[in-house]
Amino acid sequence: MTVFKTFWKILNKNKLTVIIYTVILLVFGISNMKTSEKSMNFQAEKPDIAIVNYDEETELVKGFVQYLNKNCNVKEIENNEETLNDAIFYRDLNYVIYIPENYTEEFMTGKKPELEVKSTGDYQASYAKMIVTRYIQMANIYQKKISDESELVAQVNEVLKNEAKIEMTSKLDSNAMQKVTLYYNFASYSLIACLVFMIGLILNSFNQEKIKKRIIISSENCKRHNRALLLSNCCYSLIMWALYVIVSLILLKDIMLTTRGLIYIANSLVFTLCITTLSFLIGNLVNNKEALSGISNVVSLGSSFLCGAFVPVRWLPDFVIKIAHVLPTYYYINSNETLGTMEKITKETMQPIITNTIIMIAFSIIFIILSNIVVKTKRKIG
Amino acid sequence: MENVIEVRNLVKKYKEIIAVDNLSFSVREGEILGLLGPNGSGKSTTINCILSLLKFQGGNIKIFGKEMTPNSYELKSKIGVVFQDVSIFDELTVYENIDYFCGLYVKNKETRKKYIEDALKLVGLEDFQKFYPKKLSGGLLRRLNIACGIAHKPKLIFLDEPTVAVDPQSRNNILDGIKQLRDMGATVVYTTHYMEEVEILCDRVIILDKGKIIAEGTTDELKQRASIEEKVTVEVNNLDVRELPKIKDLMNVLEVSYEDNLLLVTYKDGKNNLVNMITYLKSKGIDYQKIYSERPTLNDVFLELTGKELRD
16 A cells, blocks of 8 residues: 555656646647548539620520539629739639630530630649530530520430439448547557656656665565556556546447447557556666656657557558558557448457457567566666 | 674675675674775775675674575664765655655554654654755754664664764764663664764774774773873974974874964873973973874874775
């Protein structure tokens, strides 16, 4: 109990670090989720265009302008070259279409006259170009069969009126899953930073040569003392994990209380235990409190960048991903990503997650063995 | 009186170097034993062997009649150690530090609370209970270090140079505390380089050098063993150094030195040395400001036994 109490007293003295990393998780986790909300909802934006007609008000031109009015924001701008150029330059317009003289006449005789355009070259201009091309191509097809201008326009309008309907067969709420994945991916950074730094710091205090000497000469059984210290560290790790899970439950409660949500939680628990063992190793290796701060930053930031906690893995170069394979965070994030895109939870689809879990457990065992070697090497007495 | 510690033929080697060479001694119940010796004489190594912090190659150590091993937890509960380096948690307050180290021995909360209060009182830290170590002066830190080592009321206490770099007020407080511990029945093994502390505190002294005991006894016994019998100091300005060989030739004179206007004459034996010196100075017409005689100190004995050459 004495060790346990002392552990929490030392922790309490450094609680600011825990608070800072938790606030970072909350701020960046929530802002990441908001960003994902925006990026997952697509709505086509109408491009701003202007039409300069040098042809007559023919049925074809009227039909074309009507179609453009429906699909674009057709702006009334003075037909002046300088004004139009300025509008393009200042992005008031994305696209300007010039219908040349005798366009209808030439079109109806099958000559395929060209439309002149001015464009900003951005994606809105490309979209406008796509709208224009679709109408002209359709009109070209029907022009070969229909010689009457009004009939041609009516036919083209009829065809372009039909829109393809896309029905999503997936029942997966990818937007919500994206949020959970982002939160838990980012939580890996805060967890590593909090655990490595705090456990390292506390082990450093207890492992000071002079303090250790006092513990060895005391009537407290050394093994019992170390066991109490280990349990205190595990307790702290579990509390940190529970705190981050509770935050996720508050932010995303509907998803978190599903089977998938529980797998996210279980994955984070395995990861927490793995990082606890890593923190033990670092805490036993490093004897300097100042160095520990730097090391915890390098480990937390390094593994988060390399393994895709901040930047999705799909955007990372191959060599970075190869390096990331030697870090447990990679397997944790990989499981999160798999869970986020997995259509159905079955034995087969869970296989990669199970493999990742086994790898994380293997990492934990390696860290425990290495910690023991370090402790025994340091404990050797004259 | 029973022997609390019995060390027999202790040998400790670091590869080829013999740090403790067939050392045998005992510490009696209720005494304060001063363990003296120059740097590297084997004091700390001996203590570390007694405490099972170091393995040793030969001999045996018994504490309270039982063999001391790393797993002798019952024996360890009766021992308190105050190391030379301040061994405390920077993150804990004065009270919390004592509570932690006392808690390694005393599990009962109420008893521990009382023991902590007693320890705080003994070292005079009652007003600093809630202070963190960073806010304490060097002297207060040393006192906290002592409180952490003795709070569990051990019967045998090892104090390894507890007054290093401490101001005179704190030193007095620490020495009074050690006397109180002895008065409460504790046996104390005290190592220091300050001879005046040994003279004030220790019932018995062991002087170690090169891992061996070179002298043992009470301070008076040790002083008697010294070849110096008396020291006469004369405060005299501008003494002609040619006078020094002549003074050396006077009766019973062992050594003569003159430094910083102080003429120091040591005598191996005899009576009326001071009167003889005054007579000699008058006969030579040498004016002096002060003249006084002293008995040899433990420091003189120590230097005589261990030599004046510098040690590492």
